[in-house]
Amino acid sequence: MNILEGIERAGFSFMSNFWRKLDKPIIGLAPMAGITDSPFRRIAKDWGAELVYSEMISSHALVYRNKKAFELGRFRKMERPIIIQLFGREPSIMAEAARIVENEIKADGVDINFGCPAKRVVKSGHGAALMDEPQLAGKIVRVMVKAIKIPLSVKTRLGEKRKTEIYDFAKRMEEMGTKAIAIHGRTLKQGYKGSADWKPIYKVAAMVSIFVLGNGDIKNQKDIAGRLSQAKISGVLIGRGAFGNPFIFHGVRAIKKDPERFIKNEGFEFAAVSSNERRETILKQANYALETKGKRGLIELRKHLAAYVKGSKNAKEIRSRLVKTSTCDEIETVLKKYENYL
Ligand SMILES: Cc1cc2nc3c(=O)[nH]c(=O)nc-3n(C[C@H](O)[C@H](O)[C@H](O)COP(=O)(O)O)c2cc1C
Structure with missing residues (x-):
């Protein structure tokens, strides 16, 4: 000791x-x-x-x-x-x-x-x-x-x-x-x-x-x-x-x-987060959710998906598609389709 x-x-x-x-x-x-x-x-x-x-x-x-x-x-x-x-x-x-x-x-x-x-x-x-x-x-x-x-x-x-x-x-x-x-x-x-x-x-x-x-x-x-x-x-x-x-x-x-x-300085100038990084982050969270909680994880993820797209152009349309997804592949497809809006 x-x-x-x-x-x-x-x-x-x-x-x-x-x-x-x-x-x-x-x-x-x-x-x-x-x-x-x-x-x-x-x-x-x-x-x-x-x-x-x-x-x-x-x-x-x-x-x-x-x-x-x-x-x-x-x-x-x-x-x-x-x-x-x-x-x-x-x-x-x-x-x-x-x-x-x-x-x-x-x-x-x-x-x-x-x-x-x-x-x-x-x-x-x-x-x-x-x-x-x-x-x-x-x-x-x-x-x-x-x-x-x-x-x-x-x-x-x-x-x-x-x-x-x-x-x-x-x-x-x-x-x-x-x-x-x-x-x-x-x-x-x-x-x-x-x-x-x-x-x-x-x-x-x-x-x-x-x-x-x-x-x-x-x-x-x-x-x-x-x-x-x-x-x-x-x-x-x-x-x-x-x-x-x-x-x-x-x-x-x-x-x-x-x-x-x-x-x-009341803040640095941070490099902006690209839409690619946003998409990857969302997908990563989806994968973590699936791996941790199974299918229930992807249902619980829906509120996060809605929050991620809040405030973006077309938010309503993207959200309505995202909340219907039930696999990571489906989430990826929607995010790819709207990648310019992320
Ligand atoms: C949906 C939601 C759930 C929360 N749950 C907890 C909790 O479990 N424990 C806690 O100490 N505070 C909880 N809070 C309070 C937050 O930790 C935080 O104190 C509050 O939201 C103010 O900080 P903010 O303006 O950064 O959100 C919760 C807040 C929200 C909005």
């Missing part, structure tokens, strides 16, 4: 904290239920995303060994570092689920969903509803941190009703042992309305010493640069801006070579 392992065994998570190994600024894919499955995460990684999260998984379902829950947790080596996101409100169940993520799913990190605004989730006291129960949220974190060696992070919002709730909440999360916090710049009450407010996120970054990732409304590379230029956050997560557009991660490696220049 070397010194670092000794420190680790003594309870100081050091070697297993992948967050420290990531180059800052971190540019990652935000978790999106029904969207960020393994095939799409691999595509995001291909284009340069450095960090990906699973879709949210019920802690109860994992602990009761539900097959679908384990399927949601499955990933490929190329997705590392990957964080599995759990939701739940019972500390002991959350701790047991975290152990499963560490020992059986073998992910790099565990995340808690303290931000989901969906009615069925909030009504049962899960997701963003837990911002209104900070004591319980803190207890969940404390118990989970104790249960695992891999780092625990949380993803949350500015507050339940007020944008200032995040200050105490973030401090509590840090005190309880969270290694990173991702903050979507809206309150629960806002849902997805209005625009994301990043000022409170910047303020949190100045208040805590854990990793802080900002999230909300990033649509292009200029937005990434704009958000990173204003304060010392550790990075950003991109959700809807990556749906049908994993190309948004294009250039992350170039950004890493010279982040200061990227940030100061």
Whole structure:
């Protein structure tokens, strides 16, 4: 046992904290239920995303060994570092689920969903509803941190009703042992309305010493640069801006070579993504989907196909053809026919 392992065994998570190994600024894919499955995460990684999260998984379902829950947790080596996101409100169940993520799913990190605004989730006291129960949220974190060696992070919002709730909440999360916090710049009450407010996120970054990732409304590379230029956050997560557009991660490696220049210039001039590259990306995702989930994968892919062509000329016609496809060859034929519109 070397010194670092000794420190680790003594309870100081050091070697297993992948967050420290990531180059800052971190540019990652935000978790999106029904969207960020393994095939799409691999595509995001291909284009340069450095960090990906699973879709949210019920802690109860994992602990009761539900097959679908384990399927949601499955990933490929190329997705590392990957964080599995759990939701739940019972500390002991959350701790047991975290152990499963560490020992059986073998992910790099565990995340808690303290931000989901969906009615069925909030009504049962899960997701963003837990911002209104900070004591319980803190207890969940404390118990989970104790249960695992891999780092625990949380993803949350500015507050339940007020944008200032995040200050105490973030401090509590840090005190309880969270290694990173991702903050979507809206309150629960806002849902997805209005625009994301990043000022409170910047303020949190100045208040805590854990990793802080900002999230909300990033649509292009200029937005990434704009958000990173204003304060010392550790990075950003991109959700809807990556749906049908994993190309948004294009250039992350170039950004890493010279982040200061990227940030100061409010963006590099990136080479445009050609229609050929777009077609190949879509086909690659189709192949990943088929290989991972079989025929069901291609049906689930349909929403992605529609998102890929959104905004292009003839989008309606292309979409109506794409959503009728049921093999990769059929998808390729449609994409070839319309290649000038991609
Ligand atoms: C369809 C959809 C599903 C989502 N699912 C999750 C989820 O499972 N866990 C989570 O923490 N956030 C989830 N979110 C929230 C996103 O991660 C992100 O915080 C939000 O969309 C704001 O970022 P954006 O403007 O970049 O999309 C979801 C968002 C959408 C649109």
